[in-house]
Amino acid sequence: MTNQPSSVRVSLGKRSYDILIQEDLIANVAQYLAPLKLSRQVGIISNARLHRLYGTVLVRHLRKHGYEPHVIILPDGEQAKTLRWASKILDELVAQRFERRSVLLALGGGVIGDITGFVASMYLRGIPFIQIATSLVAQVDSSVGGKTGVNHARGKNLIGAFYQPALVLIDTAVLLTLPKREWLAGLAEVIKYGVIADAKFFAYLEQQTHDILTMQPEAVRYLVKRCCEIKASVVRKDERESGLRQILNYGHTVGHALEALGKYRKWIHGEAVAMGMVLEAEISHALGYCSAEIVERQQHLVQRVGLPTGLPSVTTFSQLWSAMLHDKKVVCGAIHCVLPSQIGKVTVQPLERRVVKQWFQKRGRQQAT
Numbered sequence: 001m002t003n004q005p006s007s008v009r010v011s012l013g014k015r016s017y018d019i020l021i022q023e024d025l026i027a028n029v030a031q032y033l034a035p036l037k038l039s040r041q042v043g044i045i046s047n048a049r050l051h052r053l054y055g056t057v058l059v060r061h062l063r064k065h066g067y068e069p070h071v072i073i074l075p076d077g078e079q080a081k082t083l084r085w086a087s088k089i090l091d092e093l094v095a096q097r098f099e100r101r102s103v104l105l106a107l108g109g110g111v112i113g114d115i116t117g118f119v120a121s122m123y124l125r126g127i128p129f130i131q132i133a134t135s136l137v138a139q140v141d142s143s144v145g146g147k148t149g150v151n152h153a154r155g156k157n158l159i160g161a162f163y164q165p166a167l168v169l170i171d172t173a174v175l176l177t178l179p180k181r182e183w184l185a186g187l188a189e190v191i192k193y194g195v196i197a198d199a200k201f202f203a204y205l206e207q208q209t210h211d212i213l214t215m216q217p218e219a220v221r222y223l224v225k226r227c228c229e230i231k232a233s234v235v236r237k238d239e240r241e242s243g244l245r246q247i248l249n250y251g252h253t254v255g256h257a258l259e260a261l262g263k264y265r266k267w268i269h270g271e272a273v274a275m276g277m278v279l280e281a282e283i284s285h286a287l288g289y290c291s292a293e294i295v296e297r298q299q300h301l302v303q304r305v306g307l308p309t310g311l312p313s314v315t316t317f318s319q320l321w322s323a324m325l326h327d328k329k330v331v332c333g334a335i336h337c338v339l340p341s342q343i344g345k346v347t348v349q350p351l352e353r354r355v356v357k358q359w360f361q362k363r364g365r366q367q368a369t
């Protein structure tokens with residue numbers, strides 16, 4: 001292990017920040033807080049499991065370095081990402097008299113990161129927050145880029161704000177306690193980066209699948225860093241998703257539809273994205289944007305890491321299309337979908353119902369034979 005963490009800069013003018021990546025970073029958080037010149041008052045937002053695993057050590061460490069940590073525990077999982085829980089955190093910050101230079105630490109996966117960032121954006125019109133990303137999804141995606149928010153009863157992530165963290169800390173050693181299903185779900189997002197932006201990285205994932213699946217530290221460090229570099233470069237060019245940032249939604253048009261059709265219980269997000277990527281590649285091929293080889297390489301890699309690739313047989317075309325129409329990325333009733341043209345290159349195209357139906361029917365005939 002090197003002494004200095006590797007770092008990736010997210011360059012956004014006054015809102016720029018570093019992503020620091022290293023094993024056992026949580027044991028040294030005070031060292032990275034110091035240069036930010038914040039107050040000693042620190043709010044740690046986490047859940048019971050992560051607090052037991054990492055929060056207690058973090059609290060002891062911060063106290064030892066003169067900080068005054070105050071812990072706020074949320075329920076585990078998506079159920080915590082609500083306005084009700086955001087409001088409870090705000091109540092606690094008011095009760096504890098948090099000030100403008102107080103800081104919130106989000107110790108957890110995407111759920112904790114998203115709600116903590118959202119609360120930080122609102123309290124006193126914005127206080128600093130730091131992402132301590134513990135899941136693979138958080139380490140390669142959600143902790144970077146400043147999309148924060150909570151769910152509404154009618155849909156995921158409907159309420160939120162763009163609000164960048166002051167720092168992202170990624171301790172890759174904590175991935176060892178991540179449930180396997182969550183680790184694999186994160187790998188779907190990792191594969192996504194290869195398809196949308198980096199053919200060499202995709203080839204690396206194909207060649208090093210064994211090292212990745214056995215979580216070799218060097219492979220994990222490399223893949224987390226490469227994904228952060230790609231995400232940072234996209235966010236730097238298009239912070240508020242007015243264009244380029246849409247490419248990060250590859251696999252999500254069909255993926256979100258499948259997630260919704262499974263009532264958010266059957267598949268976790270990354271599993272749905274894995275299926276979504278393979279199916280969107282098939283649609284891209286059907287429309288003539290990419291060769292069959294591009295579809296096959298993705299399908300093969302997704303399958304090898306142990307993620308689902310097919311279209312669930314219970315899904316009808318009307319169900320799929322109508323779920324796709326509910327996606328946030330629909331503009332004036334038209335579905336705009338990210339489609340691969342090569343490995344490492346994508347295009348965003350409107351999808352016509354007629355064409356997608358043809359693909360769906362052809363797929364059904366092929367499956368039946």
Ligand code: NAD
Pocket residue numbers: 047049050053076077078081108109110111112114134135136137138141142143144145146147148156157174175176177178179182269
């Ligand atoms: P999550 O936060 O629910 O974490 C998944 C599970 O793993 C939870 O049970 C959590 O307690 C557990 N966990 C996390 N780290 C662990 C560790 N090191 N050891 C043991 N258990 C651990 O889910 P997620 O997959 O991290 O994130 C999904 C959420 O992120 C969704 O709400 C999604 O909308 C959001 N998201 C946001 C963005 C963004 O840009 N803001 C991007 C992608 C996803």
Ligand code: GLY
Pocket residue numbers: 141142144145147241245248249
């Ligand atoms: N996860 C997609 C984005 O950050 O834009």
